[in-house]
Amino acid sequence: MDTFQTLDGLYQYAGLVKDVKIQVLLYDAILKYAREHGTPVYLARALFQKYLIKRKDLARREQSYNEGKELLHYLLYLHENDQVIALYRLGLQAFSLKLYSECIEFCRKGLSKNQEVSELQASATLATCNSYLFLEDFILASVYLKEYEKFNYTYVQENAEYLRAIIYSKTEDYRKAIPLLEKCLERSKTNARIPIANDLLNIFLKMEDANAARNIFHQEVAILPAKIETPYMFDQVGLYYSLKGKFLIEQGMFDAGIECLQKSIQYYGEIGAYSEIIENTSLIIRSHVVHGKMLNLEVLQEFDSLYNVIIRKK
Structure with missing residues (x-):
């Protein structure tokens, strides 16, 4: 068999394998062979498929993202539809890693190529809008919000209303932001409530409105998602408990806050969010110092257990 027949046969076979670990090994074999024989088409295809598999490992997002970016050198060797999917997936993963400028770069490239309307295209538009919000470019955030509103999916209008509330919040127009966020929270499904609750908490804590913040915490059972599957939701639940912990410590409920x-x-x-882990660990130690508390054995054992779990995921 010639090189192309060999690579094509192995590539087709790899796509049928159910065991993910074996799939990755097969794609690695294709990558090695394609590099040695100078066949960039199969190099690009194997990189693409390997990236789609490895990006699902939430604890190694940064590693899979950096490896996935090698695909950019061979993008033109993919079918156009796969080029767009690769750009969208890299953009969405960049957003989950809080690399907002890179998210915008990849999603905009994908949007410029893509004419076919899809939910993935809608997600990329939403991520671009959100990235501009985090970068505090509210003009371009509003531009992409209008683009996002054009998608004819049932959830789009609710998401758009939420984004408009975020723009009000970011520009400190709390008079408009709070009632709109409360409306979004009331009508949202369980798995969509946690980011809205966090936005309200951030506003109430800035306003030093302890009663309003306490009211959100009282709704915890209804707010926390029943099932957590995405990096974004892990991040949002982590943020919720971080905000609650700080609030409880300030309110004199030290042990509950810790x-x-x-x-x-x-x-x-x-999700390997190491900067947030370090920040919260530092806050626990600092709180003990400020309040004249000793780090008890139970807290230290919890640190050790968490450390071992996180290290195993690296």
Whole structure:
């Protein structure tokens, strides 16, 4: 068999294999062979398929993202539809890693190529809008919000209303932001409530409105998602417990606050959010110092357990 027949046969076979670990090994074999024989088409295809598999490992997002970017050198060797999917997937993963400028770069490239309307295209538009929000470019955020509103999916209008509330919040127009966020929270499904609750908490804590913040915490059972599957949701639950922990410590409920911060670290550990883990760990130690408390054996054992779990995921 010649090189192309060999690579094509192995590539087709790899796509049929159910065991993910064996799939990755087969794609690695294709990559090695394609590099040695100068066949960039199969190099690009194997990189693409390997990236789609490895990006699902939430604890190794940064590693899979950096490896996935090698695909950019061979993008033109993919079918146009796969080029667009690769750009969207890299953009969405960049957003989950809080690399907002890179998210915008990849999603905009994908949007410029893509004419076919899809939910993935809608997600890329939404991520671009959100990235501009985090970068505090509210003009371009509003531009992409209008583009996002054009998609004819049932959830789009609710998401768009939420984004408009975020723009009000970011520009500190709390008079408009709070009622709109409360409306979004009331009508949202369980798995969509946690980011809205976090946005309200951030506003109430800035306003030093303890009663309003306490009211959100009282709704915890209805707010926390029943099932957490995406990096974004792990991040949002981690943020919720971080905000709650800080609030409880400030309100004099020291032990309950520390427990929340430990929960926050656990959720951040699931996605390898190391800067947030370090920040919360530092806050736990600093809180003990400020309040004249000794780090008890139970807290230290919890640190050790969390450390071992996180290290195993690296």
